[in-house]
Amino acid sequence: MNTPHTSGPLASLKINHTAIRVPDFGSAVAWYADKLDFRVKQTVSVAGLSFSFLYPAGDDSFHFELMAGPGAAxxxxxxxxxxxxxxxxxxxxxxxxxxxxxxxxxxxxxxxxxxxxxxxxxxxxxxxxxxxxxxxxxxxxxxxxxx
CATH class of the missing domain: 3.10.180.10 (2,3-Dihydroxybiphenyl 1,2-Dioxygenase, domain 1)
Incomplete structure (x- = not known):
């Protein structure tokens, strides 16, 4: 196995979030809250899309960024x-x-x-x-x- 790099600009990389594109904001936020007990910490609108930051019930170190609005294939x-x-x-x-x-x-x-x-x-x-x-x-x- 490779030894971790402990210095340099890339040594600070840590997972923070991943984004999920969904067609319907309200349905997606409700599904993740009802089915997975995710918590909404912030919701914003930017460039015609709605964003919601959802955290698992027992973890504040990682979250999902739901991106919703028209045009999702x-x-x-x-x-x-x-x-x-x-x-x-x-x-x-x-x-x-x-x-x-x-x-x-x-x-x-x-x-x-x-x-x-x-x-x-x-x-x-x-x-x-x-x-x-x-x-x-x-x-x-x-x-x-x-x-």
Whole structure:
């Protein structure tokens, strides 16, 4: 493995947020709040688009920037994880959780689309599952496999 660079301009890079383009602002903000318990910290309008900064229930170090307004092209929706492997570009963010199974059970209770049921990936030492929002964006939940 590579050793981390501890000096230089790029040594300060840290993940802050990722943006998700959605066609309908109100529906998207409501979905992320109702289905994932995300919190809205700020909403602004810039250049004809509405932006909302959404934080996971227990994490203030990372957020999603929802961008909404006219002109958003549709993404494919995924009910099966393997169908998503055909699309280039960003694939999914991953969330560390205490229990993949408990999170997926709760998301099912909230009628969230599950793209991949919980399963172990021994080569990575992880238990994983994937779910999707109504706009075709995939998300992964992960936990270490306990021996």
């Amino acid at each position: 549709e993404r494919p929706t995924y009910n099966d994880l393997h169908d998503s492997y055909n699309m280039s570009g960003w694939h999914h963010p991953g969330f560390s959780v205490d229990s993949v199974d408990a999170v997926i059970d709760e998301l099912k209770r909230r009628n969230v689309t599950i793209a991949s049921e919980p399963h172990d990936v021994p080569a990575m030492g992880l238990r994983v599952a994937f779910f999707a929002d109504p706009w075709g964006n995939l998300f992964e939940v992960i936990q270490p496999i306990t021996q």
